[in-house]
Amino acid sequence: MSEETEPRPASDAVGTASADGAEPILEVTDLVKHFPIKAGILIDHEIGAVKAVDGVSFSVNRGETLGLVGESGCGKSTLSRAILQLIEPTSGSVRFDGREITGLSRGEMRKLRPQMQMVFQDPYSSLNPRKRVAQIVGDPMKLHGIVPRGGAVKAVQELLERVGLNPEHYNRFPHEFSGGQRQRIGIARALSLNPKLIIADEPVSALDVSIQAQIINLLEDLQEELDLTYVFVAHDLGVVRHVADRIAVMYLGKIVELGPAAEVYANPIHPYTLSLLSAVPIPDPRANAARKQIVLEGDVPSPADPPEACRFHTRCPFATDVCSVEDPPLIDHGGGHFAACHHPLDAGGKPRAAEALPSPA
Ligand SMILES: Nc1ncnc2c1ncn2[C@@H]1O[C@H](COP(=O)(O)OP(=O)(O)O)[C@@H](O)[C@H]1O
Numbered sequence: 001m002s003e004e005t006e007p008r009p010a011s012d013a014v015g016t017a018s019a020d021g022a023e024p025i026l027e028v029t030d031l032v033k034h035f036p037i038k039a040g041i042l043i044d045h046e047i048g049a050v051k052a053v054d055g056v057s058f059s060v061n062r063g064e065t066l067g068l069v070g071e072s073g074c075g076k077s078t079l080s081r082a083i084l085q086l087i088e089p090t091s092g093s094v095r096f097d098g099r100e101i102t103g104l105s106r107g108e109m110r111k112l113r114p115q116m117q118m119v120f121q122d123p124y125s126s127l128n129p130r131k132r133v134a135q136i137v138g139d140p141m142k143l144h145g146i147v148p149r150g151g152a153v154k155a156v157q158e159l160l161e162r163v164g165l166n167p168e169h170y171n172r173f174p175h176e177f178s179g180g181q182r183q184r185i186g187i188a189r190a191l192s193l194n195p196k197l198i199i200a201d202e203p204v205s206a207l208d209v210s211i212q213a214q215i216i217n218l219l220e221d222l223q224e225e226l227d228l229t230y231v232f233v234a235h236d237l238g239v240v241r242h243v244a245d246r247i248a249v250m251y252l253g254k255i256v257e258l259g260p261a262a263e264v265y266a267n268p269i270h271p272y273t274l275s276l277l278s279a280v281p282i283p284d285p286r287a288n289a290a291r292k293q294i295v296l297e298g299d300v301p302s303p304a305d306p307p308e309a310c311r312f313h314t315r316c317p318f319a320t321d322v323c324s325v326e327d328p329p330l331i332d333h334g335g336g337h338f339a340a341c342h343h344p345l346d347a348g349g350k351p352r353a354a355e356a357l358p359s360p361a
């Protein structure tokens, strides 16, 4: 950040003010999803809330891949579902293709649904075991009138081929496929309605490491062929390193850092991002051993009772008094690189950060 630049608050424009004229397809502003905690024997009453998503703003440009990263339980799946209106957000705005989609009627949402699809983490539970692939992939196409009468089998076969499966296997059941192949079926199902946006919620986390790269490559190829926009969710920064254009890092329901992927990897600003990066293995074992790993103390606090002010202060190695009193806003540190921290690593923290960072690949 240059001395003259006043940090710009993120507000609702996080990532939208793109200098290269890129156009957002998705704009999320102050999105909140709280799950009520109820108690009572005869009459339920609310005694609190799980603040799974607590005021998230970002945008995704057409054709871009945004990597959404954070530890398990930080709210990634809830955010994904709330964006796609698979669960009703508590408050906030989601604009898709320029149109507000929160509060749309079921019928209006049904019309929009084909354009925004989800790929789920678990290829075992996300496919109905009693349905054949032809139904899993073909039924949504029939429902939305995307294929002519009698044309579904051919369309399914084309999709299977596109995702690297044998088109002759359209009559098989999910259990007849391997984990990687099932995830390919999940991807074919998401593609069946010609979506513009795909939110892939940890699409490779349940797969063997050897299969992960194949699925990631497939998603990348499809993006190019079909002009897709992705939100790619992962619990570690290693997975999204080579696919994401920008990265958003989440901690306990909030985005703590957001920026161009290369910048976030090379010059992280938030201590939490640094700790995630220090855990990413690097190929050279000697360099790996020489590196200082930042091991976070304690467990992730409960989103039902998150720490005051900076939510990371209970585990942050750089915390001072102000961190437990004032919530640091997400501000632009230059070049669209946002972070929410009172002691950002780009302001004198670099030497500490450098010890823990993986060397450039
Ligand atoms: N339907 C629900 N009811 C109550 N709490 C939920 C529900 N879904 C998720 N949560 C809670 O919200 C938090 C965020 O969960 P989730 O979005 O699944 O995180 P992630 O995908 O990052 O692992 C967790 O504490 C989880 O237990």
Ligand code: SF4
Pocket: 270, 271, 272, 310, 311, 312, 313, 314, 316, 317, 318, 319, 320, 323, 328, 340, 341, 342, 343, 344
């Ligand atoms: S605001 Fe304080 S506690 Fe929070 S990440 Fe920054 S240094 Fe750590």
Ligand SMILES: [Mg+2]
Pocket: 076, 077, 078, 201, 202
């Ligand atoms: Mg999840």
